[in-house]
Amino acid sequence: MPEIAEVRTVKNVLKNRIVGKTIKDIKYRYDGIIKTDKNEFKDILIGKTITNVDNYGKWLFIECGDYTILSHLRMEGKYYIKPSDEEYEKHEHIIFKLDDGYDLRYKDVRKFGVMKLVKTEDIYKTDDIAKLGIEPDSKDLTDNYIYNKIHKSNKPIKELLLDQSIINGLGNIYVDEVLFESNILPTRLGNTITLDECEKIKEAGTKIIKKATECGGTTIRSYTSSLGVEGTYQEYLKVHTKANQPCPNCGEKIVKTRVGGRGTYICKRCQK
DNA sequence: ATCTATGCCTGGTGGC
């Protein structure tokens, strides 16, 4: 499940491989991914040159001059670059045929991902992007910012950290890791979290996301390998996916529970 | 306004 570190890795790979290429054609094999006008998507993009690839939190921006594809990978979206004559694989839904003989292919087994075409100058005015909060390793993220966003809430801190309008880019894996690193139980309500603990969340978020980004992200469930977008941060995970294994700090058994409907891993001794 | 339930999806898994 791509979170900010994985999306940044995809961005870096794509940036090296597709910037400067021109889109010759677009094929839809399943067009439900496209959430803006499907005809316009083709009409506007065919003939355009890819000018940049960027990301903001989990959103990927594929910039083509005055228009940009906003792409969200959700659970299992992936991009591949393959020779144009290579056979299509199952679940390769959107095919961008580039002028260098390669395709940019969007594959998504569960079809949860979305693409939207917007004017580049309007990216940060769109509803999807405008509402996003601050990235977890940004210098702009402060203990006071977090505290102000959560201290009146009676939702579990885990749900608040998954709220993209507060912190932009954390998903289920990194929230578990951040809360473990901060010694905070995910079930604690927002209104019980102290300013000091917000500082710990900020520090942990910065440290973990920086490291995970360096590692190229985390690969937990990989059906297929792709273009170097598989990371190695899974080697550094301390609690997520570690049910029944000893806590790396104290040896207590890691427990898997559910918080806000999501699988959640905790050490009951280290997290209070 | 805010909360809860549901839908989107497919493949893997465990029970029988």
Added chain:
DNA sequence: TGCCACCAGGCATAGA
């Protein structure tokens, strides 16, 4: 082996 109910979960949206 086959069948099937269930689970994984980010996010939008409908309904309460």
